[in-house]
Structure formats: C-alpha cells, structure tokens
Amino acid sequence: MYGDGGWGGQQAHTGRQSPYGGQPQHYPEQSQQSQQPQYDNGGWGDGRQADYGQAQQHYQQQYGEQQQYGEQGQYDQQQYDQQQYDQQYGQQYDQQQYAQPQQQYDNNGWATGTHPNVPYTDPSDPYGQQAMAYGAQQPDYYGTPDAYPPPEPPARRRAEPEPGPEPEATPRTDWDPGPDQGEHAFFAGGDDDEDGDDEAGGRGGRGDRKGRGGKPKKRRSGCACLVVLLVFGGGLGGVGYFGYQFYKDRFGSAPDYAGDGTNTTVTIEIPKGAGGYEIGRRLKDAGVVKSVDAFVSAQEQNAKGKTIQAGAYLLKKEMSAASAVEMMLDPKSQNNVLVRPGERNLSVYKTIDEQLDLSSGTTRKVAEKKYESLGLPSWANDNEEIKDPLEGFLYPGTYPAAKGMKPETVLKEMVTQAAKKYGEYDLDAKAKALDLDSPLQVITVASLVQAEGKTPDDFRKMAEVVYNRLKSSNTETNQLLQFDSTFNYLKNESNINISESEINSNQDAYNTYTQKGLPPGPIGNPGDDALKAALKPTDDGWLYFVATDGVNKTEFAKTYAQFEKLKDKFNESSGS
Structure with a gap:
C-alpha cells in the first residue's frame, strides 16, 4: 500500500537502491482505473473495497504517530516516538505511495488489470502486505532482535557508504563456509579462536578488534608460506636427487671396487642357464662385486666371459668386476662336483666328501639313511637286492659342492635333475613296448x-x-x-x-x-x-x-x- 516515496511525499526515483539493502524496484506507468483498489486475501479484485482511511487510522493507532498527507502526499513524522519505534522495528521497510488508487497489481507489475491470488493474513498490517503479496509466508520480525533499524527522517539520515568491501556480518546462525566460501581460514590469515567483528560505530561498520577482548587477531600467513616453501623445496630436492641417480644409472660409469678383493672368501652358487645379470646379482648380494652393471660390463669385455659355467665358485669379497670374471674362469676357483656319464655312485660319494672337506664315507652313509627324502621317483628302488637305491639317479652334470654345504643338499640336487630328465619320457609305456x-x-x-x-x-x-x-x-x-x-x-x-x-x-x-x-x-x-x-x-x-x-x-x-x-x-x- 505504501511506496517508498521518501519523506517529502515524492515517489522514489525508479531503479534507486535502498541504502539498507534490497533490490531496485521499477514501477512502469500504469493505466488509470475508475475503481478503487480492492483487497482479495492480500491482493485486489474480490469485490470488497478496503477502507483506505480506516487502514491509515489503524496504522496511526498502532504505532502512536500522527500521519498527515498534504497536497504533495508528504508524510509528517514529527510526533513519532523514535525510541518506541526503534525497539519495535529492526528492518527498514519502504513505504510505497501509489499516485493512482485505481492501479491494480498484476504479475509483479502494473498494466494487465489482473492479479494473482496471493494469500493475505492481516490486512491491517501495511508492512506485511508487500511481502505477502509475493507469496512469501514470512514470520513477523518486528520487535525482535533480528529486526533492522527503523527508517529515519532525512535530517537524521547518514550518507550512503562508499562502494568498497562488504562489511563483515554479525555471527550467523546458519552454516557459514568461512572466508571466500571454500577458502580455508588458515590460508586466509584467520585464526581458529578469533572473535567476530565488533559492530561499534553503527551497523555494518568494522569495530576495533581489541575493543571486545583486548586480543589482537592472529595471522598464519607467515607459517603457511613457510610450510609451502618447505614442501616446494623438498619436492625440488627429491626431483633433483632422483634425476641425478637416473643420470648416473644411464650415463655414468657403474660403481665398482678396485683390486683383487679382501682376504674374506665366499662361495657363490651359479644355477644352470644363468646369464650375466643373474650372475652379477648373486655376486653383488654376496658382496663380491659392487654393482651388477659393472660385472656385466666386465664379462662383455672379456673374450671368454660368456663361457662361465654353472656351479659353485670360491671368490673373494669386494673384488673388481674384471677380477671376479677372471677368477670364475679359473678352474681352481670352482667348487663343483662333476658327475660323468656312466660314473658309479661310490665314485660320486668320494668326490663330494673331498669337496665338502668331510671324512671318507660320510656322503655314502647319508645316502643310505636319507635316500627316501631326496626326491626319488615312485618307481625307483623296486627290488630288494638293489645295492644302492640312488644308483642311476645321480644324473650326470656339474653341481655346486662347496665347503659348508651338507651332503644331502648336493645329492638332492642330483636326484632332482634325474627325476626331471626321466619325467620327460613316458617310461611306463616305453617299458611295456620294450x-x-x-x-x-x-x-x-x-x-x-x-x-x-x-x-x-x-x-x-x-x-x-x-x-x-x-x-x-x-x-x-x-x-x-x-x-x-x-x-x-x-x-x-x-x-x-x-x-x-x-x-x-x-x-x-x-x-x-x-x-x-x-x-x-x-x-x-x-x-x-x-x-x-x-x-x-x-x-x-x-x-x-x-x-x-x-x-x-x-x-x-x-x-x-x-x-x-x-x-x-x-x-x-x-x-x-
């Protein structure tokens, strides 16, 4: 009913924004109507004409003020009790004065002559009509702590603030995502136990932060920069280190010992089919060479390097890769047992005793006692008159046999090889055919x-x-x-x-x-x-x-x- 016509009776300029918030309102020119405006549940058009004078009188009686309208429609508020009004109102509501009472409200504008059916609960409340006219069911905040300050006469109004940063609002009861909606307070320079902004000096103004608690605001911008610097520096250091290692591995010479090694000797077992990298890995793990690449390089540079055979080798610790290759090519360094085709078990047992530095007959006794646990095929030893159950199952070849190893370990390697070879043939079917x-x-x-x-x-x-x-x-x-x-x-x-x-x-x-x-x-x-x-x-x-x-x-x-x-x-x- 009441437009924001100002305090002088003139209607507010179209599009002007209220200094207390809200959106600009535009009211296009409307056609004149011969009828008086009608109320219909907060709207117009049900045939019941509202008494404009009664509404005005009700307004004066409720708020204790004398309202007068002059020829220009000025609103006189000289007799208004400012203190009582401040206590009852927390929010400025614009009063709109309509120049033509015949104007009708239609679809958020003025021209069509129709209007929506908007719920209306209290026709006597002119400040509630505007909100209710848009269909919002809002509670009455007049006289509550959540209200905005009341409007003031032109003489007492403050100048509108200059455009700038939005003032910090009072503590909110709903969820507040923090500074910049999503930016963590740590990087925004906030403090976990920082109090809210004071409102001294008027609403919306930024008060003195020391005025309420005497505690200055703490900032972590320096700490955050330090953390970021440390993380960034650590990342650069890691990239540099791994880059250097990659360069050394790809383009630098492989790490290698110098000389013929120490006086400490170790036995290295090289399996059948092992290539240069496998041999180098075993030597490196035993402390013979410093790196696998150094051994592989030395093996390739030696004309006989590729002839290194499977078996056991007695080598020294911390040898240069070239010295290790030379020593492995020397038969004296080999700690192996060679089983020749057709060789009898008694001869093999004797050789194992010598290689393992055991007393004569030790390996033969082990074979007689532990032959069942050495991996013989199920069809072996099928005759009670067999003199040696392992005869025929110490398959010809070269086997590691260095000091410190157990005889059963050497024997088991031989029996395993025999079972593997015999398993390649269907001996059951061959026996029947023969x-x-x-x-x-x-x-x-x-x-x-x-x-x-x-x-x-x-x-x-x-x-x-x-x-x-x-x-x-x-x-x-x-x-x-x-x-x-x-x-x-x-x-x-x-x-x-x-x-x-x-x-x-x-x-x-x-x-x-x-x-x-x-x-x-x-x-x-x-x-x-x-x-x-x-x-x-x-x-x-x-x-x-x-x-x-x-x-x-x-x-x-x-x-x-x-x-x-x-x-x-x-x-x-x-x-x-």
Missing part, C-alpha cells in the same frame, strides 16, 4: 649300454644286443647277458681280464654270467645318449660284441661264428 617290467629296468638297460658302449653310434647296437639276449627265444646265450660290466660293478672294479673260473663261481644277483636277465638295478648313471639309445635300439639282429682294441673300438656280430673271429682279433691286439 617288453620290460618297469621304468627302472629301462634305466638299468641304459646303464648297461653306457658302461659297455664307447660312442653314441655304439649305444643303439648295444641296446639291441641286450634286448635280443633277454628274449625267451634266445638259444645262443640262453637269456644270459654275460656282461663284464655287471661283475665289475659288484666288485667295484673296472677289469676286462676276468677269469672264467672267478666269474662262473660267483652267484651274485649282479653277475650276469650266472644270473639270467637284467641285474636288480642300474650299475651306473647313464647320460642322455645312452638313455635315448635304450629307448630306440637298432633292429639289425645284433647279438654279440667285442672291444677288439680293448679300449675304444667295439665291433658287433649276429652269429656265434662271427663272434669267434672278433674274439681272435681281440687276442691279437692284446698279445694274449
């Missing part, structure tokens, strides 16, 4: 082939001799193998000049002159060539063989008459 009883007999045949043959070409012929003599149709030898190697095995000898009386009088299960068929188990450790020959023998009808030169040359025969000729040839070469 008319043998078990996979162990296949290994036994291979050990005989290895012991009697001299060359890989001989091995297949020798394997055929074995299988032909084992046949039940064999009437030449009556299923007797008659191999000197089996008799020498039980005697632990290697004698080719055995008297017939000695052989024929011995009834041991390993004596193939007196016992038909194969011996109970292998008589040595066959190699790859002998095993392959046992699995794939020739089919030429060979039944006899003689080492005609007594050493390296073996000749074969299919009939007994041919065998007699070969025997004479042997006697001539040996001078007997």
Whole structure:
C-alpha cells in the first residue's frame, strides 16, 4: 500500500537502491482505473473495497504517530516516538505511495488489470502486505532482535557508504563456509579462536578488534608460506636427487671396487642357464662385486666371459668386476662336483666328501639313511637286492659342492635333475613296448649300454644286443647277458681280464654270467645318449660284441661264428 516515496511525499526515483539493502524496484506507468483498489486475501479484485482511511487510522493507532498527507502526499513524522519505534522495528521497510488508487497489481507489475491470488493474513498490517503479496509466508520480525533499524527522517539520515568491501556480518546462525566460501581460514590469515567483528560505530561498520577482548587477531600467513616453501623445496630436492641417480644409472660409469678383493672368501652358487645379470646379482648380494652393471660390463669385455659355467665358485669379497670374471674362469676357483656319464655312485660319494672337506664315507652313509627324502621317483628302488637305491639317479652334470654345504643338499640336487630328465619320457609305456617290467629296468638297460658302449653310434647296437639276449627265444646265450660290466660293478672294479673260473663261481644277483636277465638295478648313471639309445635300439639282429682294441673300438656280430673271429682279433691286439 505504501511506496517508498521518501519523506517529502515524492515517489522514489525508479531503479534507486535502498541504502539498507534490497533490490531496485521499477514501477512502469500504469493505466488509470475508475475503481478503487480492492483487497482479495492480500491482493485486489474480490469485490470488497478496503477502507483506505480506516487502514491509515489503524496504522496511526498502532504505532502512536500522527500521519498527515498534504497536497504533495508528504508524510509528517514529527510526533513519532523514535525510541518506541526503534525497539519495535529492526528492518527498514519502504513505504510505497501509489499516485493512482485505481492501479491494480498484476504479475509483479502494473498494466494487465489482473492479479494473482496471493494469500493475505492481516490486512491491517501495511508492512506485511508487500511481502505477502509475493507469496512469501514470512514470520513477523518486528520487535525482535533480528529486526533492522527503523527508517529515519532525512535530517537524521547518514550518507550512503562508499562502494568498497562488504562489511563483515554479525555471527550467523546458519552454516557459514568461512572466508571466500571454500577458502580455508588458515590460508586466509584467520585464526581458529578469533572473535567476530565488533559492530561499534553503527551497523555494518568494522569495530576495533581489541575493543571486545583486548586480543589482537592472529595471522598464519607467515607459517603457511613457510610450510609451502618447505614442501616446494623438498619436492625440488627429491626431483633433483632422483634425476641425478637416473643420470648416473644411464650415463655414468657403474660403481665398482678396485683390486683383487679382501682376504674374506665366499662361495657363490651359479644355477644352470644363468646369464650375466643373474650372475652379477648373486655376486653383488654376496658382496663380491659392487654393482651388477659393472660385472656385466666386465664379462662383455672379456673374450671368454660368456663361457662361465654353472656351479659353485670360491671368490673373494669386494673384488673388481674384471677380477671376479677372471677368477670364475679359473678352474681352481670352482667348487663343483662333476658327475660323468656312466660314473658309479661310490665314485660320486668320494668326490663330494673331498669337496665338502668331510671324512671318507660320510656322503655314502647319508645316502643310505636319507635316500627316501631326496626326491626319488615312485618307481625307483623296486627290488630288494638293489645295492644302492640312488644308483642311476645321480644324473650326470656339474653341481655346486662347496665347503659348508651338507651332503644331502648336493645329492638332492642330483636326484632332482634325474627325476626331471626321466619325467620327460613316458617310461611306463616305453617299458611295456620294450617288453620290460618297469621304468627302472629301462634305466638299468641304459646303464648297461653306457658302461659297455664307447660312442653314441655304439649305444643303439648295444641296446639291441641286450634286448635280443633277454628274449625267451634266445638259444645262443640262453637269456644270459654275460656282461663284464655287471661283475665289475659288484666288485667295484673296472677289469676286462676276468677269469672264467672267478666269474662262473660267483652267484651274485649282479653277475650276469650266472644270473639270467637284467641285474636288480642300474650299475651306473647313464647320460642322455645312452638313455635315448635304450629307448630306440637298432633292429639289425645284433647279438654279440667285442672291444677288439680293448679300449675304444667295439665291433658287433649276429652269429656265434662271427663272434669267434672278433674274439681272435681281440687276442691279437692284446698279445694274449
């Protein structure tokens, strides 16, 4: 009902913003209406005309002031009790004076002649009509602590503040995100226990911060800068360090010791198939060389560097990489046990004792007591008359055996290798195809082939001799193998000049002159060539063989008459 016409009766300029907040209000020119404005629940148009004079009188009675309207519509507030008004009002409400009472309110403007149905609760409250006209259901804050100060006459008004930073508001009851909405108070220079701004000197003004608590505002801008500087400096330092390390690794020389090393020695085990980097890593871990790259570089620069074999090496600590390569190429530094194809277990046990600096017979006793825990295949040791359960399972090759190691460790490595190699063949099926009883007999045949043959070409012929003599149709030898190697095995000898009386009088299960068929188990450790020959023998009808030169040359025969000729040839070469 009452527009912000000022205190002089003139209507406020269009678009002017109130110094106490709010938005500029624009009121376009309206058409004149012949009717008086009507109230309809806070609006206009229900046919009930409001008494303008009664509303004015009610306003005067409620607030204890005399309102007069002159010819220019001036509002006289001389008799207004300022103190009572200040206590009741906390917020300035603009009074709007309408020049034409016939104007109607329509859709937030003046021109259409229609109006929305806006709820209205108290027609006698002119200050509530404006808010309610927009549909807001607001509580009455007049006379409460949340109210704004009342309007004042022009003579007592203060000048509008110059544009500048918004004054800090009084403490809010709803959520306040802090300075700059989202900026942490730490970086804004605030303090955790900082009091709110004083309001001395008028609303919206910034009072003296010392006036309320006498405690100056603390700021952390210096601390924040220091933290940021430390973090930034630490990051630069880390990047620089890792960059330097990367440069050294890529372009700098590899770290290396100088000289032939200290007096402290260590044993290094190099597995089969290990390359330069793997060897260098093991040496570095043991303290022999300073870096892997230094060893790899020295190995590449040495013409024989790539010939380093698997095994155990006795080396010194803190050696130069070049010295380590040279020492590993020296056979004296190697601490290995070499198992040769066809070598018997008794010979292997003796070598292990020597390498481990153990008393004679120690490794053999360990083999007899712990053979079941060394990883034999399930089909091994299937005959009670087997003299050594590990015979045939110490696979030929080079194995680490340095002082300080246990015999069972060395033996287990050999047995594991044998089981791996034998597992590559389907020995069960091969045994049946060759008319043998078990996979162990296949290994036994291979050990005989290895012991009697001299060359890989001989091995297949020798394997055929074995299988032909084992046949039940064999009437030449009556299923007797008659191999000197089996008799020498039980005697632990290697004698080719055995008297017939000695052989024929011995009834041991390993004596193939007196016992038909194969011996109970292998008589040595066959190699790859002998095993392959046992699995794939020739089919030429060979039944006899003689080492005609007594050493390296073996000749074969299919009939007994041919065998007699070969025997004479042997006697001539040996001078007997």
